[in-house]
Amino acid sequence: MARRPDGEDSEASAVYQRLRGIFGDPALRSRDGRKRAAAKRDRTDSAPFGVGRDASGLGDVLEGMTRRMGWLSPLAKGELLLDWPDLVGPDVAAHSQPVGIEDEVLTVQCDSTAWATQLRLMRAEILTTILRRYPDAQVTSIRFDGPGAPSWKRGPRSIPGRGPRDTYG
Numbered sequence: 417m418a419r420r421p422d423g424e425d426s427e428a429s430a431v432y433q434r435l436r437g438i439f440g441d442p443a444l445r446s447r448d449g450r451k452r453a454a455a456k457r458d459r460t461d462s463a464p465f466g467v468g469r470d471a472s473g474l475g476d477v478l479e480g481m482t483r484r485m486g487w488l489s490p491l492a493k494g495e496l497l498l499d500w501p502d503l504v505g506p507d508v509a510a511h512s513q514p515v516g517i518e519d520e521v522l523t524v525q526c527d528s529t530a531w532a533t534q535l536r537l538m539r540a541e542i543l544t545t546i547l548r549r550y551p552d553a554q555v556t557s558i559r560f561d562g563p564g565a566p567s568w569k570r571g572p573r574s575i576p577g578r579g580p581r582d583t584y585g
Contacts, residue, residue: 492552493517503545508535512560520556522546529562536560 425433482488496517501509511527512535526532535542539558546555 488552489554492550492554496522496546496550496553496555499549503549504538504542508538515561517553517555520554522555522558524558524560526560526562532560532562 482491496503497514500512500514504512508531511531513525515523515525517523524535526535535558539560543555543558546553546558
């Protein structure tokens with residue numbers, strides 16, 4: 417704006433300001449001018465240390481991403497399988513091993529039928545602990561399997577036929 421030596425606005429400047437107020441800024445009449453004005457408005461709202469500008473921690477970012485992607489259930493299932501000794505204690509964990517989770521059923525392989533029976537008696541307590549610690553794992557039942565029965569059909573000295581039953585009688 418042009419100013420006169422006495423500090424007041426010139427008459428041309430005053431007319432320009434008045435016409436600008438009536439008809440609007442000529443720089444905003446074009447599409448590019450409107451884009452520049454919008455970008456300028458958006459830029460003035462931003463502050464270097466304003467709300468939402470703080471850096472997020474890696475744990476917060478990963479947690480938000482796992483929630484958005486729907487990975488909570490598989491991650492909780494993996495944590496459950498890894499934390500089995502903490503869940504049941506070292507004595508029980510020495511004689512049992514979780515095999516996997518399918519259709520909301522946790523399958524546990526036991527060293528002996530006695531351990532499988534003992535864990536079946538503790539099923540409610542173990543399931544309650546799992547539901548409390550790992551609700552996202554979606555476990556609703558536990559199956560305890562004992563060791564498989566010996567097979568007469570496999571091994572280094574097996575022969576075709578009925579096996580040991582045909583020698584009796």
